[in-house]
Amino acid sequence: MTSFCTYISRARSPRLFLLFLVAAAFLRADEATSPAAPPAGPLVVEASATLDAVMIYGRSADLIGEAASSSQGRVGARELAERPFLRRGELLEVVPGVVITQHSGGGKANQYFLRGFNLDHGTDFGISVEGMPVNMRSHAHGQGYADINFIIPETVQQVDYEKGPFFPQLGDFSAAGAAQYQLFDTLRLGFLTTEIGENSYARFAVGNSFKAKDAEYTAAFESTYENGPSQLPEHFQRYSSLLERHWERGSNEYKLVAMGYYAKWQSTDQIPLRAIEDGRLDRFGNVDPTDGGKTQRDSLSFTWQSSQADAVTRLVAYAIYYELNLYSDFSYFLNDPVHGDQFNQADQRGVFGLNFDRSWDGKVVTFDAKNSFGFQFRDDIIQNGLHTTERRNYLASIRNDHINEGSIGFYGKSELRWSSWFRSDLGLRGDFYRFRVKSDRPENSATRTASVLGPKLGLVFGPWRHTEYYVNAGQGFHSNDARGVTTRVDPASGNPSDPVTPLARVKSLEGGMRTSLIPGLVTTTSVFLMDSQSELVLAGDDGSISPTGATRRYGVEFANFYRAKPWLAFEGDVSFTHARYRDNSAGGYSIPNSISTVVTGSATVDFPSGFFGSLRLRYFGPQPLIENNSVREPSSIIYNGRVGYRHLAWEFTLDVLNILNRKTDDIEYYYTSRLPGEPAAGVDDVHLHPNEPRQFRVSVSRRF
Numbered sequence: 001m002t003s004f005c006t007y008i009s010r011a012r013s014p015r016l017f018l019l020f021l022v023a024a025a026f027l028r029a030d031e032a033t034s035p036a037a038p039p040a041g042p043l044v045v046e047a048s049a050t051l052d053a054v055m056i057y058g059r060s061a062d063l064i065g066e067a068a069s070s071s072q073g074r075v076g077a078r079e080l081a082e083r084p085f086l087r088r089g090e091l092l093e094v095v096p097g098v099v100i101t102q103h104s105g106g107g108k109a110n111q112y113f114l115r116g117f118n119l120d121h122g123t124d125f126g127i128s129v130e131g132m133p134v135n136m137r138s139h140a141h142g143q144g145y146a147d148i149n150f151i152i153p154e155t156v157q158q159v160d161y162e163k164g165p166f167f168p169q170l171g172d173f174s175a176a177g178a179a180q181y182q183l184f185d186t187l188r189l190g191f192l193t194t195e196i197g198e199n200s201y202a203r204f205a206v207g208n209s210f211k212a213k214d215a216e217y218t219a220a221f222e223s224t225y226e227n228g229p230s231q232l233p234e235h236f237q238r239y240s241s242l243l244e245r246h247w248e249r250g251s252n253e254y255k256l257v258a259m260g261y262y263a264k265w266q267s268t269d270q271i272p273l274r275a276i277e278d279g280r281l282d283r284f285g286n287v288d289p290t291d292g293g294k295t296q297r298d299s300l301s302f303t304w305q306s307s308q309a310d311a312v313t314r315l316v317a318y319a320i321y322y323e324l325n326l327y328s329d330f331s332y333f334l335n336d337p338v339h340g341d342q343f344n345q346a347d348q349r350g351v352f353g354l355n356f357d358r359s360w361d362g363k364v365v366t367f368d369a370k371n372s373f374g375f376q377f378r379d380d381i382i383q384n385g386l387h388t389t390e391r392r393n394y395l396a397s398i399r400n401d402h403i404n405e406g407s408i409g410f411y412g413k414s415e416l417r418w419s420s421w422f423r424s425d426l427g428l429r430g431d432f433y434r435f436r437v438k439s440d441r442p443e444n445s446a447t448r449t450a451s452v453l454g455p456k457l458g459l460v461f462g463p464w465r466h467t468e469y470y471v472n473a474g475q476g477f478h479s480n481d482a483r484g485v486t487t488r489v490d491p492a493s494g495n496p497s498d499p500v501t502p503l504a505r506v507k508s509l510e511g512g513m514r515t516s517l518i519p520g521l522v523t524t525t526s527v528f529l530m531d532s533q534s535e536l537v538l539a540g541d542d543g544s545i546s547p548t549g550a551t552r553r554y555g556v557e558f559a560n561f562y563r564a565k566p567w568l569a570f571e572g573d574v575s576f577t578h579a580r581y582r583d584n585s586a587g588g589y590s591i592p593n594s595i596s597t598v599v600t601g602s603a604t605v606d607f608p609s610g611f612f613g614s615l616r617l618r619y620f621g622p623q624p625l626i627e628n629n630s631v632r633e634p635s636s637i638i639y640n641g642r643v644g645y646r647h648l649a650w651e652f653t654l655d656v657l658n659i660l661n662r663k664t665d666d667i668e669y670y671y672t673s674r675l676p677g678e679p680a681a682g683v684d685d686v687h688l689h690p691n692e693p694r695q696f697r698v699s700v701s702r703r704f
Contacts, residue, residue: 058158059561059571062466062516068415068425068458070470070512071163071526071557077184080156082569082604082614084642084655086692088149092127095161095179096559096573097598099620101666103689104328105267105292106226106236109147111667113620115163115530116553116579117176118593122146124478124506126174129181130257131316131355132301133378135173138403138482140347140384141326144173148181150240150261150297152222154191154207157184164508164528165476168411168427168456169357169374175476175506175532184209185246185255186216189649189703197655197697200227207242208704215247229692230268230284238263255303264294269328272673273686280675283663283690287675288342290391293326311360320351327392334674334682339390343398346385353378370415379406384483386491397440399491403482404436413456425458427474433502435482446486450502452477467515476506505533521562529554531582550582551591571602581627588627592670597621597635613643625670631686636664638691651701661694 058076075094089110099113112119123144127134139145163177190208207220220242228234241260268286275281301318329342357374382403388395413427454475462468484500512526535548555577562570579594599619619637644653665688674682
């Protein structure tokens with residue numbers, strides 16, 4: 001199996017390999033179809049069909065009697081379709097309290113923030129699509145790197161989300177939260193969308209479903225081009241494709257999904273504030289015009305689900321081929337005054353996995369019980385490289401590593417209904433990891449193993465008057481980079497380095513309530529406390545280990561969704577978090593880039609025919625940029641709007657992003673850098689990536 005995985009991970013033409021697998025699977029499935037079944041024609045819909053016909057409600061469902069915690073939720077396709085998006089990563093902002101920003105080119109994974117965590121590119125927020133993990137462990141650019149640019153929004157049926165380590169089916173990278181994207185089994189209506197906007201923005205998307213030989217097929221394609229507002233044209237190109245087959249045989253349901261994604265871009269990374277203030281750089285200027293990258297992701301997944309009267313069995317198998325080739329420069333001429341500090345991070349991998357889950361109804365003594373058991377296997381075969389470069393030309397290697405990281409996790413859960421007003425969830429999860437690193441520096445080559453056990457407990461009281469109350473406790477974890485787990489010598493400095501903890505534990509408590517007492521209004525309130533044993537990570541930008549110490553976070557969240565009329569909805573979410581280190585070993589107690597206040601809200605008018613529109617705001621409060629809290633990033637507030645018109649199968653939309661043209665920053669960091677002519681030791685300064693100015697986008701869509 002290992003040699004086969006290695007061959008696939010190094011394949012020069014992974015798309016051809018995946019297409020071969022898809023074609024073979026489709027043909028094999030067709031052979032099993034009864035020859036007497038006549039092929040069905042294309043899905044027929046009336047010309048008067050409107051966009052509303054394919055929308056699914058999400059947050060308007062109260063989940064009372066179903067949810068296991070107050071911060072658990074669901075968002076449907078209708079809410080997704082109502083939102084004006086600046087960037088694809090904002091699909092995650094449907095989760096209350098989540099903030100999405102960007103510090104570089106559009107082809108990189110976004111920066112994620114939740115519950116006082118700077119999640120970087122996904123370290124403690126687990127994301128999956130059709131059961132396939134998105135987070136990449138031991139990634140060249142950052143642990144848990146989660147790039148969702150490959151998702152075609154029109155194909156998403158719903159997003160289920162959870163917060164906290166309270167759910168035994170969720171393992172690595174889910175300590176702060178998790179989101180699972182489910183795609184449509186079949187599109188009731190096809191779509192064709194063309195969108196254009198400022199900064200050379202253009203998007204084309206098409207998709208449709210049809211039926212043939214007792215199976216439903218779905219195909220979708222998207223391409224995007226954008227230059228962005230920076231002085232350096234981004235030339236961001238994105239191509240995404242989807243091919244899906246869905247069929248049923250008696251009580252068995254099957255789904256085969258092939259997805260492809262490719263993107264390349266030039267990027268304007270964050271720039272020093274001092275250069276903007278003294279006029280050396282424009283706010284949208286750059287230091288190194290050769291930063292940028294390209295990435296590729298191809299995947300194949302197979303899902304089987306068997307449903308009986310009192311049990312459901314589900315299996316997901318997947319294979320992913322992934323590449324990233326990234327050029328960045330954050331310190332300019334600090335380390336190398338002659339050639340500059342640009343570096344290249346290269347990641348190539350094959351990911352193979354299997355998820356199995358069985359749930360069934362039963363009894364414990366005389367009490368009704370819902371039980372589940374499952375296991376998850378994942379194997380990553382990775383080739384990573386970190387190199388110094390000048391204008392994308394190779395200079396020297398800092399480190400090259402071949403990594404084989406495998407894991408297997410088991411979990412069980414039992415939900416007991418003790419009475420009509422009280423139920424409990426008791427769960428246990430165990431994970432075993434094997435880290436094997438073969439480095440170009442023999443001292444950093446090793447094999448290590450680690451395991452972790454995490455109990456989960458949930459208590460649910462009610463409902464009383466359409467209101468439930470929750471108490472949750474649990475332990476979770478995130479894995480650290482395999483290179484940090486085995487490193488003995490810092491590859492950048494050559495100094496001795498202590499290996500980091502393989503699996504960093506997290507403990508959390510949460511209490512809250514969920515109510516739908518007022519018709520149409522769903523309100524949840526959550527109070528949480530979270531302790532992280534360690535946030536040690538390997539800094540992919542220079543290959544060194546960055547110890548950050550233990551942390552504590554606590555806060556409160558309010559989430560509200562009110563559908564006043566079938567065509568009128570309001571949304572308002574507020575979260576407050578206090579995040580601190582447990583000691584001042586880092587020079588202070590403040591956690592850099594921990595956002596304490598997040599407010600989002602919207603008002604949406606959505607008639608099935610005629611005019612529709614949406615107005616959204618997003619606010620995040622000031623945040624510390626350094627441990628002693630002496631430097632802070634100011635607050636930010638952005639308004640986005642949408643207005644449109646529907647007639648029969650046509651839809652015309654105008655999006656206005658950053659309506660008030662506010663000059664805030666997507667992200668700020670505080671560190672040392674050096675521009676030409678500055679002292680050799682560099683200058684400590686704020687480095688920022690500005691938010692995009694006001695821009696207009698117009699789209700035309702047709703359903704068929």
